[in-house]
Amino acid sequence: MNPTRLSRREFVRISASAALSTPLLQPNWLAAQSAPGRPVRFVSIGTGIRGCDLLRAARQVPQGVLVGTADLYDMHLKAGVEAYGKEVPTTRDYRSLLGRKDVDAVIVAVADFQHRRVVLDCLDAGKDVYCEKPMSHNVADGLAMVKAVAENKRIFQAGSQRVSNVVYRKAAEIYASGKLGDVHYIEGHTDRNSPSGAWVYPIALDASPETIDWATWLRDAPERPFSAERFFRWRCFADYGEGVAGDLFVHLLSGIQHVTGINAAPGRALSSGSLTHFNDGRDFPDLLATLYDYPSLTVNLHCNQNNAAGDSTIIYGSLATLIIQNNTLTVTPQDTRPESDVYSLNGWTLAAKQQYLKEWHAAHPVPPPKLGEVEAYSAPAGYDDSVAHIATFFRAVETRQRVVEDEVFGNNAAIACHMANHSYFQRAIATWDSATQTIKS
Numbered sequence: 001m002n003p004t005r006l007s008r009r010e011f012v013r014i015s016a017s018a019a020l021s022t023p024l025l026q027p028n029w030l031a032a033q034s035a036p037g038r039p040v041r042f043v044s045i046g047t048g049i050r051g052c053d054l055l056r057a058a059r060q061v062p063q064g065v066l067v068g069t070a071d072l073y074d075m076h077l078k079a080g081v082e083a084y085g086k087e088v089p090t091t092r093d094y095r096s097l098l099g100r101k102d103v104d105a106v107i108v109a110v111a112d113f114q115h116r117r118v119v120l121d122c123l124d125a126g127k128d129v130y131c132e133k134p135m136s137h138n139v140a141d142g143l144a145m146v147k148a149v150a151e152n153k154r155i156f157q158a159g160s161q162r163v164s165n166v167v168y169r170k171a172a173e174i175y176a177s178g179k180l181g182d183v184h185y186i187e188g189h190t191d192r193n194s195p196s197g198a199w200v201y202p203i204a205l206d207a208s209p210e211t212i213d214w215a216t217w218l219r220d221a222p223e224r225p226f227s228a229e230r231f232f233r234w235r236c237f238a239d240y241g242e243g244v245a246g247d248l249f250v251h252l253l254s255g256i257q258h259v260t261g262i263n264a265a266p267g268r269a270l271s272s273g274s275l276t277h278f279n280d281g282r283d284f285p286d287l288l289a290t291l292y293d294y295p296s297l298t299v300n301l302h303c304n305q306n307n308a309a310g311d312s313t314i315i316y317g318s319l320a321t322l323i324i325q326n327n328t329l330t331v332t333p334q335d336t337r338p339e340s341d342v343y344s345l346n347g348w349t350l351a352a353k354q355q356y357l358k359e360w361h362a363a364h365p366v367p368p369p370k371l372g373e374v375e376a377y378s379a380p381a382g383y384d385d386s387v388a389h390i391a392t393f394f395r396a397v398e399t400r401q402r403v404v405e406d407e408v409f410g411n412n413a414a415i416a417c418h419m420a421n422h423s424y425f426q427r428a429i430a431t432w433d434s435a436t437q438t439i440k441s
């Protein structure tokens with residue numbers, strides 16, 4: 001939350017209310033746990049940072065049972081087994097897992113530029129897919145995945161876990177109720193000021209061409225000699241990732257799409273930014289701000305080097321302001337009750353002022369209603385929306401019902417990320433041409 005955006009009075013009301021009584025929202029994956037039916041048998045492709053996180057989350061959802069993992073790096077294979085806490089077959093060649101008839105679904109947590117190939121292979125093998133965000137490395141990859149999901153009639157979920165977060169679901173409910181009034185402006189930011197936040201991840205001591213299958217890792221990117229730096233810090237390089245937009249904006253955009261119900265690429269995007277602090281040979285800016293045009297909605301996102309601001313989405317409505325910060329949301333009614341003017345009467349004579357006030361009060365005989373209370377909601381302490389998102393996926397595999405963050409939703413959020421980068425690098429406004437399904441400037 002950025003107090004400078006709110007009046008001091010509003011900020012104090014929000015803080016006091018959130019501190020005093022914040023109803024806890026019930027985690028929404030509990031229902032999935034008790035659902036009848038046989039478990040979903042899944043494998044995991046990519047058991048690095050995120051893949052291990054997802055396996056730790058998945059072991060809390062008994063509806064799914066891990067039956068194998070694949071990775072190209074020996075230590076990540078071992079870490080995946082540790083994360084899930086159960087011995088399962090592991091392999092460097094994921095295709096051997098896809099040939100198994102006892103596998104229903106696949107969690108894909110490989111680097112962004114590898115999503116397309118792995119996801120298409122999974123779909124061709126008849127598996128349902130959970131694919132990490134951002135869904136695509138470029139527009140063509142995303143469109144190919146959307147087509148393949150439809151052709152194979154599979155369940156697909158993209159991996160921005162806030163779409164299954166109870167706080168965002170509550171926000172979507174409040175938004176749909178009309179309580180916020182007209183909304184034409186949304187602001188979101190995820191700010192980071194640390195080497196880890198800027199993807200300067202440590203390089204494991206055992207990293208070498210013997211422990212990592214570099215040729216396979218690199219197969220959809222330009223040829224280069226083995227580089228442990230690129231393997232561990234791929235987010236910094238345009239051949240493999242999409243920088244701040246693909247790593248962080250995608251979560252903000254997915255949350256905003258979910259809350260507002262928008263499921264389309266933005267019409268236009270305009271980015272500003274620079275590479276200042278972490279100027280270490282990377283391709284992407286470390287500061288990025290992007291303005292998006294959606295139909296009658298402006299969305300303003302940024303990522304800067306300031307840890308204090310954290311991760312927030314602020315929805316400005318004509319009747320109320322909704323703020324989501326981490327796992328808490330507040331709704332603050334806006335005071336739009338009629339008031340007689342004061343400021344503009346400064347240049348009036350006393351007699352004119354008195355006449356105006358007399359007429360104003362005659363026109364407003366009824367005292368305005370009391371201003372509504374600030375509402376605040378939180379997820380319970382320790383709530384992990386990745387568990388909720390995995391549970392959403394497993395439930396969909398069982399019920400064959402589409403999820404909210406399906407391939408079309410995931411693709412639209414990813415296109416918005418590509419538009420942010422297009423605008424930054426081309427120094428031009430990026431426009432989404434829906435007829436040709438391309439970004440133009």
Ligand SMILES: NC(=O)c1ccc[n+]([C@@H]2O[C@H](COP(=O)([O-])OP(=O)(O)OC[C@H]3O[C@@H](n4cnc5c(N)ncnc54)[C@H](O)[C@@H]3O)[C@@H](O)[C@H]2O)c1
Nearest residue numbers: 046048049050051070071072073076109110111112132133
């Ligand atoms: N939802 C989130 O909050 C979140 C958080 C972090 C990362 N992510 C996403 O998760 C994905 C993975 O990111 P990460 O940080 O775990 O990266 P990582 O580099 O730590 O792990 C990726 C793993 O994929 C493996 N891999 C690549 N190609 C493979 C192949 N053909 N077969 C088998 N394994 C293969 C690599 O060996 C590596 O171990 C990315 O798309 C990233 O954007 C999402």
